[in-house]
Amino acid sequence: MSLxxxxxxxxAEACGLMPGGVNSPxxxxxxxxxxxxxxxxxxxxxxxxxxxxxxxxxxSSWGAILLGHADDRVVSAIANAAAHGTSFGAPHAxxxxxxxxxxxxxxxxxxxxxxxxxxxxxLAAIRLARAATGRSKILKFEGNYHGAVDSLLAKAxxxxxxxxxxxxxxxxxxxxxxxxxxxxxxxxxxxAILDANKxxxxxxxxEPVAGNMGLVPPAPGFLEKLRELCDAHGVLLVFDxxxxxFRVAKxxxxxxxxxxxxxxxxxxxxxxxxxxxxxxxxxxxMDLVAPLGPMYQAGTLSGNPLAMAAGxxxxxxxGDEQYAALEVLGxxxxxxxxRVCEGQNVSAQVQRVGSMISVFFTAEPxxxxxxxxxxxxPLFAKVFHSMLNKGFYxxxxxxxxxxxxxxxxxxxxxxxxxxxxxxxxxxxx
Ligand SMILES: *Cc1c(COP(=O)(O)O)cnc(C)c1O
Numbered sequence: 001m002s003l004x005x006x007x008x009x010x011x012a013e014a015c016g017l018m019p020g021g022v023n024s025p026x027x028x029x030x031x032x033x034x035x036x037x038x039x040x041x042x043x044x045x046x047x048x049x050x051x052x053x054x055x056x057x058x059x060s061s062w063g064a065i066l067l068g069h070a071d072d073r074v075v076s077a078i079a080n081a082a083a084h085g086t087s088f089g090a091p092h093a094x095x096x097x098x099x100x101x102x103x104x105x106x107x108x109x110x111x112x113x114x115x116x117x118x119x120x121x122x123l124a125a126i127r128l129a130r131a132a133t134g135r136s137k138i139l140k141f142e143g144n145y146h147g148a149v150d151s152l153l154a155k156a157x158x159x160x161x162x163x164x165x166x167x168x169x170x171x172x173x174x175x176x177x178x179x180x181x182x183x184x185x186x187x188x189x190x191x192a193i194l195d196a197n198k199x200x201x202x203x204x205x206x207e208p209v210a211g212n213m214g215l216v217p218p219a220p221g222f223l224e225k226l227r228e229l230c231d232a233h234g235v236l237l238v239f240d241x242x243x244x245x246f247r248v249a250k251x252x253x254x255x256x257x258x259x260x261x262x263x264x265x266x267x268x269x270x271x272x273x274x275x276x277x278x279x280x281x282x283x284x285x286m287d288l289v290a291p292l293g294p295m296y297q298a299g300t301l302s303g304n305p306l307a308m309a310a311g312x313x314x315x316x317x318x319g320d321e322q323y324a325a326l327e328v329l330g331x332x333x334x335x336x337x338x339r340v341c342e343g344q345n346v347s348a349q350v351q352r353v354g355s356m357i358s359v360f361f362t363a364e365p366x367x368x369x370x371x372x373x374x375x376x377x378p379l380f381a382k383v384f385h386s387m388l389n390k391g392f393y394x395x396x397x398x399x400x401x402x403x404x405x406x407x408x409x410x411x412x413x414x415x416x417x418x419x420x421x422x423x424x425x426x427x428x429x
Pocket of ligand 1: 119146212241243
């Protein structure tokens with residue numbers, strides 16, 4: 001008998017209405033097989049599906065949920081904003097409040113522009129880098145994902161990797177020919193590529209902590225070297241912090257790691273679970289954005305009052321104490337997962353930065369996309385389904401990071417570790 005008949009019925013219906021039954025591809029479980037779970041509600045660390053089953057959530061809306069689902073402070077901020085008007089198409093105080101909060105947290109972030117998604121943020125940031133430098137090439141890393149932007153859909157990590165497509169159909173060659181690809185954590189290769197394209201590269205775009213091929217931390221010195229190379233070549237360094245921003249630290253990855261990019265992209269956490277994105281950075285660069293400068297970028301719903309209020313409520317309640325607590329939970333989860341893998345004689349790498357973590361089934365640390373792709377994905381799929389049936393919702397792909405929130409308790413973490421050990425044992429049978 002199925003554990004999830006309501007999800008199965010909804011999925012069958014959804015497949016007749018939306019491509020693959022979903023509105024974003026990874027949700028469809030293609031990497032792990034089976035029927036995607038349809039949810040009805042979420043609270044704190046837990047998701048509840050259409051059949052009433054409860055799950056400890058390790059997707060956390062792909063990192064967007066930091067405090068926990070339906071946090072009372074965020075919910076009341078949204079309700080209050082909604083009662084005062086859902087969109088003005090004009091400036092409002094909520095934008096000022098959130099912008100001030102974000103700028104105060106991030107070193108080197110002098111100006112910000114809100115948009116509606118991370119995809120929009122990276123799209124605008126590379127347009128700005130090109131406007132500022134008068135150059136057209138962009139260097140990105142294999143396995144880094146920057147949203148569904150045409151020119152950035154070259155070796156874009158999880159969502160794409162999951163489907164084994166090197167690229168997306170429908171993207172003309174002319175658009176990706178200005179996209180240069182390097183191996184993550186390989187500064188030597190970046191150096192060689194910049195030498196070979198002297199005076200032509202506008203920006204190096206990087207996830208400062210990679211989270212879209214599973215969690216892959218920057219090797220010691222890698223980001224420092226990128227900063228140095230960018231300075232030497234007159235190239236702008238763009239940190240895509242859509243995932244890491246205000247998740248790995250109070251001031252994002254740039255602050256945590258002590259590296260100052262020229263431009264930032266943000267999203268996820270800054271919207272408190274509502275659709276949002278942002279880009280920003282040095283004032284002289286942001287002054288090029290319309291209406292001050294010649295680079296056009298606009299959005300009807302940008303700076304939406306509900307999104308601004310939700311983001312402010314989330315961020316203003318995430319201070320040093322919350323980040324310290326996330327670090328403690330993370331260390332406990334990391335140690336526990338490593339312990340049960342070892343106990344079952346399973347080769348695994350537990351990689352973590354802050355409240356982002358991955359278990360890769362492989363004997364060696366994972367530093368780049370090829371290594372991430374070479375891990376034991378069939379084993380992950382088995383463990384995923386065991387965990388799901390025990391009430392733990394992991395990301396449905398071996399190439400996605402897991403996210404936990406300030407609502408996860410020590411008990412949640414310990415039960416997760418215990419269930420993971422049992423799942424490994426079941427998978428080995
Ligand atoms: C999620 C993500 C994006 C895209 O953001 P959307 O809101 O999904 O458009 C861009 N960059 C990174 C690093 C991301 O994790």
